Amino acid sequence: MASVPNSDELIFFVNGRKVIEKNADPEVNLLYYLRKVLYLTGTKYSCGGGGCGACTVMVSRYNPKTKKIHHSPVTACLVPVCSLYGAAVTTVEGVGSIGTRIHPVQERLAKCHGTQCGFCSPGMVMSIYTLLRNHPQPTLEQITKALGGNLCRCTGYRPIVESGKHFCAESTVCGLKGSGKCCMDQEERSFVNRQEQMCTKLYNEDEFQPLDPSQEPIFPPELIRMAEDPNKRRLTFQGERTTWIAPVTLSDLLELKANFPEAPLIMGNTAVGPSIKFRDEFHPIFISPLGLPELYFVDYTDDGVTIGAGCSLAQLNDALHLTVLEQPREKTKTYRALLKHLRTLAGAQIRNMATLGGHVVSRPNFSDLNPILAAGNATINLISKDRQIPLNGHFLERSPEACLKSEEIVLSVYIPHSTQWHFVSGLRLAQRQENAFAIVNAGMSVKFEDGTDTIKDLKMFYGSVGPTVVSASQTCKQLIGRLWDDHMLSDACRWVLEEIHIPPAAEGGMVEYRRTLIISLLFKFYLKVRRGLNKMDPQKFSDIPERFMSALEDFPIKTPQGIQMFQCVDPYQSPQDPVGHPVMHQSAIKHATGEAVFSDDMPPIAQELFLAVTTSTRTHAKIISIDASEALALPGVVDVITAEDVPGDNNHRGEVFYAQNEVICVGQIVCTVAADTYAHAREAAKKVKITYEDVEPRIITIEQALKHNSFFSIEKKVEQGNVEEAFKYVDQIIEGEAHVEGQEHFYMETQTILVIPKQEDREMVLYLGTQFPSHVQEFVAVALNIPRSRIACHVKRTGGGFGGKVTKPAVLAAISAVAANKTGCPIRFILERGDDMLITAGRHPLLGKYKIGFMNNGVIKAADVEYYINGGCTPDESESVTEFIVLKSDNAYYIPNFRCRGRPCKTNLPSNTAFRGYGFPQAAVVVEAYITAVASHCNLSPEEVKEINMYKTINETTYKQTFNPEPLRRCWKECLEKSSFSARKLAAEEFNKKNYWKKRGLAVVPMKFTVGFPVAYYNQAAALVHIYLDGSVLVAHGGCEMGQGLHTKMMQVASRELNIPRSYIHLSETSTVTVPNASFTAASMGTDINGKAVQNACQILMARLQPIIRKNPKGRWEEWVAEAFEESISLSTTGYFKGYQTYMDWEKEKGDPYPYYVYGASCSEVEVDCLTGAHKLLRTDIFMDAAFSINPAVDIGQIEGAFVQGMGFYTIEELKYSPEGVLHSRSPDDYKIPTVTEIPEEFYVTLVHSRNPTAIYSSKGLGEAGMFLGSSVLFAIFDAVTAARKERGLTTTFTLNSPATPEFIRMTCVDQFTDMIPRDDPSTFTPWSIHVS
């Protein structure tokens, strides 16, 4: 931070150490300060907007009034460092470290296998740790609640929750629910089923250190003295561009507000912070009344509660909770409505930061609280002129006369008690249950004439239906005096739809859905009130029908539980041999302590520069000019780099580095700015002026690509039987389409690259997160026009990849290397989340068209299927993804006459790329969709049709590869049996009969999946193993660690092969220096191929040692090694695996493209809310053919993680593009991956044993297979929606698209409300977003 005169010293503590910052800059946030000033890199950057929890730390403050210390979890990315005066910050480093003592929270997270890539782990630790500081023996609910603001893209959350459960007072971890037994209580608890020797114990909880709260660090006494200092004075911090002023008295605050009327008050900074970061707001002055005692109070009076504006939403929650406990029910309706929404509003961190005053004043249009406060007649107490204003429609709609004056400050909010004949409710629907802005929410209240159901007063406020919260005041006025009956409801619905008009092109899209929600939520309120009236006077007011009862409540949030079963290790196996054991991830403890080093955690390098990008804003255009003069004139800017600066090729394999002459999508990199700080680079990048001239055509969707004949490659096809002929003899033929939208990888660590140019021979060293270092090396060499031997790429680990770091890092590395080459300085290039989502794209959207011929008994005789994927603007891997789709398009079914064709479309979207499953998760949904459609036409259940058509005996695929589906059959049968599918299906049907507005559905999907590539040389791998003279062993191989536990498994392999304990083996990194030309780590084959290479190296070394061992069989490893050295035997070797000899001959449509198949089945049960479209995943059972699992903890982790990622893909993850191809979804705020509340309430995973002699130790690659099993949730939703439609007399065959979002569910459950909404003529407007599949 630059030195500025007249600035006060900022004093706070970090991990018990005093920090005195003489040059505190108001624009710097705590995350930056921790990482870049204090070099505490355990706290991670992932989104920068409070939405992911990766940066969670604990902030503790002493309250001189109560003499208590408050510990709060906060997201450091939204905490201005200046706000920390007098606070104690604890980061993951302060909780525990390997060098000192690991904290029980860290230990349990690691040992319960709650970390994979480890990027989210410090945040998880801090959320649980802070909870324990406040509640050393938390309840289960508190654990789930504490984790709601933390995203994890790898694990599927189950093990993270489980690690927290161990701190709960209740015995909780056992999942053998209903059996009357607990696996943990039994003596031989590992053996659930002795016959099959199945284990459930993935870790040994006896090892856990106890939690001893007395061991926690004390709050710094100096901060207590500072807080109690009676002579506190105003503080001023002067930054480079801004000033921070912190008053200490109310009058001081008022004076400041009068002097600087435009300056925001910074309270939680959860509204101001994101506006500055994402909407480019600038404020020269900040006023920070944080800690001003007058703003923090709760006053309980006879008629209501007054809450200080400074109270956080978490404190508001506590105050309301207390009132609810103490007051009679009828008085607490507003409080209970608020509490319901406070439970799901953001995550625990934001609820602890955001204040009531900030919430009320910022009046976000999506506010969950303001509509209820308004409906509950709350008032705002202002100071300056000491007045009160009602928190009503005029205020929320920002009418100038109802707003705060610029010099006014909110002192408190008064929320009156409700009364006997007054009902208040809060209603909302969001894409996911917790930590998601509402799609529509509402606060409603009705007051009746005493003893009647005649409306005396009615209030309805809606959020997320326009630019502000909106009051339906006209409708309410018209309804006064009416009875609370169906006629009233019907008029109310009509009028409210007239009054609240969401224009067809409204921002946020989902227009018809939002219109439907307006009245669906009103109907829910109507039912709730009727029920309430009936409870008050059952004689006078009739109750709602029993079948409507379930419409009243939202889905409860429960703590997930489950069991994981796997094959026990042979009791005769050597105790030292770790193969088959659930060994903890090699870096797990380091993940949990924050000591695992990711690329951006590496300390600064002398003269390093930061890179920021300027990207295209046009879909397809000529670049007329690039004017960088303004950018170059800004402070700290060193250079602007464009295509002209690329010394080698700017276009390699069709991938363009810097746009040259033209842009072909929005988000293409046109130039980069190198500057001394990232902030300077980013500011300058915004100032680069590019002029364009649009070019036609602009192709966004698959449909448009088909129209323009725009493809990357020729059609790929496989065919068997005689399709045309077969269609002539079938009973029925159906034709249809299924659209599957794309998916964002959302790896927690965004793309990160550090390039260091060396002084000699134009060498360059790169540290980055990638799945394919040799590809990076290739691209950098080409861009710089130097031999690959001069480029060294190092990958220690990466914070999640999921396919998104196979090809993309190479392009980004080339771009950074060009910048490093031009400036001669090291370059640090970290994509912000928004840029990462925009530039790097994701899973291919897919269109499947099918024609299916079948008999009335469900036997499918013929299928003709076409697939098109949206490849985006460059080739990337689209052709190869298409080939995978075509080859895997039979999934688990034998169709004698089968033709499948596929083609990748070239469009003007950012280029889509590899993503876990590589096309299969999209394509196989189409298969399940037509199977389900056949079932519907034959009046059979989908499971019956699946059973009928499934591969049953040794068979050949369409491309003539022989396989034995026996494990598929086993997984399928076990899944049906052990999940009690039939009984539960009947129970669901019973439930559905009794409930009109909520429906349950079940589905089972089978899977035949493949690993590896049809290109033999892709499957080769190499390793390098050194034995040192102290006996320690260094293993290197070509695979990259991205959380999947590859290095852990490689250490298990080396340990077995060398017959030494794992502790002797070290695996440092992946590098092009140790293993050249390595294949990508993808296609589920990391362990297969690298394992064989490591095994080969170890076997070579053991062969060399054999003569020595034979001479001294009782000797120790160290002795043998020493002896070998003395006998001049080399203790280092490479190992090599030639790879599976796979191939595919597309001309002959014949091949042996995959080394083996992985089979599985999964059963899911959901409940959907037909009125809102929300769904709850009640239970999932997965049976996965793991053959022999080298590490069941890692494999189960992969299955669960992939399943949850798949479930997200098929349900709530939705990318929104404008019709011009601009990606709207660029942050966790508008792209929702599953959180802890989305995972199955009951989650059972079983590894099914089979044989696989092809792969190392008879294992199978399981990295991707779980992804498709997530579609059981999609089809369970489909089943539930079908039940709803059946009951409403609608056709049960309807198009099934993915994802089945709340919008899809609600709009497919057609009813009187969907019929009522106004529809727009599509030709009259341009929608805000479109589907691109």
Ligand SMILES: Cc1cc2nc3c(=O)[nH]c(=O)nc-3n(C[C@H](O)[C@H](O)[C@H](O)COP(=O)(O)OP(=O)(O)OC[C@H]3O[C@@H](n4cnc5c(N)ncnc54)[C@H](O)[C@@H]3O)c2cc1C
């Ligand atoms: C990741 C994330 C998720 C979120 N999710 C939700 C959600 O699901 N539902 C929802 O409803 N909201 C959500 N929010 C919004 C959040 O509730 C608001 O941002 C928050 O309540 C604002 O409070 P604050 O203290 O942080 O305000 P600040 O950002 O500190 O201030 C906001 C504004 O209020 C003014 N102000 C603050 N206090 C006073 C006062 N006493 N007198 C006068 N003016 C004052 C300031 O001048 C400023 O203009 C989310 C926010 C984030 C970052």
Ligand code: FES
């Ligand atoms: S980085 Fe702070 S919440 Fe995501």
Ligand code: FES
């Ligand atoms: S382990 Fe949670 S994001 Fe990777």
